[in-house]
Amino acid sequence: MREMSKIIRNVTNLVYGFIIIFGFYIIVHGHLTPGGGFQGGAVVASAFAAMLISYGQLNTKKFLNINIFSLLESCGLTMFIGVAFLGLGTTFFYNFLANSGSWFGNIVIPGINAGDMNTAGVLPLMNIAVGLEVFSGLGIIVLLMADGAEYTKKKEKAENDR
Amino acid sequence: MNSFVELIHITILIITIFAGLLAVIFKKLLPAVIAASAVSLLLSLEFYLLHAPDVAIAEAAIGAGLTMAIFIFAIRGTK
Numbered sequence: 001m002r003e004m005s006k007i008i009r010n011v012t013n014l015v016y017g018f019i020i021i022f023g024f025y026i027i028v029h030g031h032l033t034p035g036g037g038f039q040g041g042a043v044v045a046s047a048f049a050a051m052l053i054s055y056g057q058l059n060t061k062k063f064l065n066i067n068i069f070s071l072l073e074s075c076g077l078t079m080f081i082g083v084a085f086l087g088l089g090t091t092f093f094y095n096f097l098a099n100s101g102s103w104f105g106n107i108v109i110p111g112i113n114a115g116d117m118n119t120a121g122v123l124p125l126m127n128i129a130v131g132l133e134v135f136s137g138l139g140i141i142v143l144l145m146a147d148g149a150e151y152t153k154k155k156e157k158a159e160n161d162r
Numbered sequence: 163m164n165s166f167v168e169l170i171h172i173t174i175l176i177i178t179i180f181a182g183l184l185a186v187i188f189k190k191l192l193p194a195v196i197a198a199s200a201v202s203l204l205l206s207l208e209f210y211l212l213h214a215p216d217v218a219i220a221e222a223a224i225g226a227g228l229t230m231a232i233f234i235f236a237i238r239g240t241k
Binding site: 026034035036038039042043045046049050052053138141142145146148149150152153 | 215223
């Protein structure tokens with residue numbers, strides 16, 4: 001697939017890093033602000049889609065590899081079910097880290113405040129796992145769609161030449 | 163209750179319907195896809211005004227970003 005015009009390429013160069021950072025911000029702050037794993041992962045995947053549109057599928061083969069995305073997706077799912085099984089001493093999905101004083105274990109201050117990142121126990125880990133799974137899964141979907149368009153074009157060209 | 167907020171609601175919905183009409187009217191494929199993506203973006207603004215920011219983020223990322231990307235891939239495949 002050929003690349004698009006110079007304006008689109010320059011705007012993508014300026015913007016895609018900020019989009020990825022914003023997506024990870026939404027993922028990590030999932031227990032305090034609107035958004036969470038799914039929404040942040042979708043934002044990161046839209047940055048990958050912008051790169052893929054503006055540069056074409058052949059030029060981004062070095063950065064967007066389908067095997068790495070598949071590995072990250074499996075890592076996210078394994079992390080999610082692993083954290084869920086870690087609370088099995090009480091129940092499945094038990095929030096064993098909340099108010100414990102260790103990782104994400106601070107006690108929540110009641111009333112109006114700015115919000116403490118280091119609270120909510122197991123929920124930030126779940127958000128990170130879901131975000132990893134969603135951005136790699138949607139990245140695989142976009143990459144496969146680009147591959148399919150390229151394949152269809154090649155096939156039609158071969159049929160026309162024959 | 164607040165007439166200013168109601169005015170913003172009505173304006174956004176009218177622009178949304180207009181963009182949807184443009185997506186049908188346009189003869190070229192790429193402007194039609196961009197108009198459909200504008201419908202999704204204005205819908206996410208409406209979700210935000212109705213106090214549903216979670217749905218607004220998901221709609222803006224998937225409806226306006228990824229769906230438009232897949233439509234553009236399909237259009238490129240036909241050329």
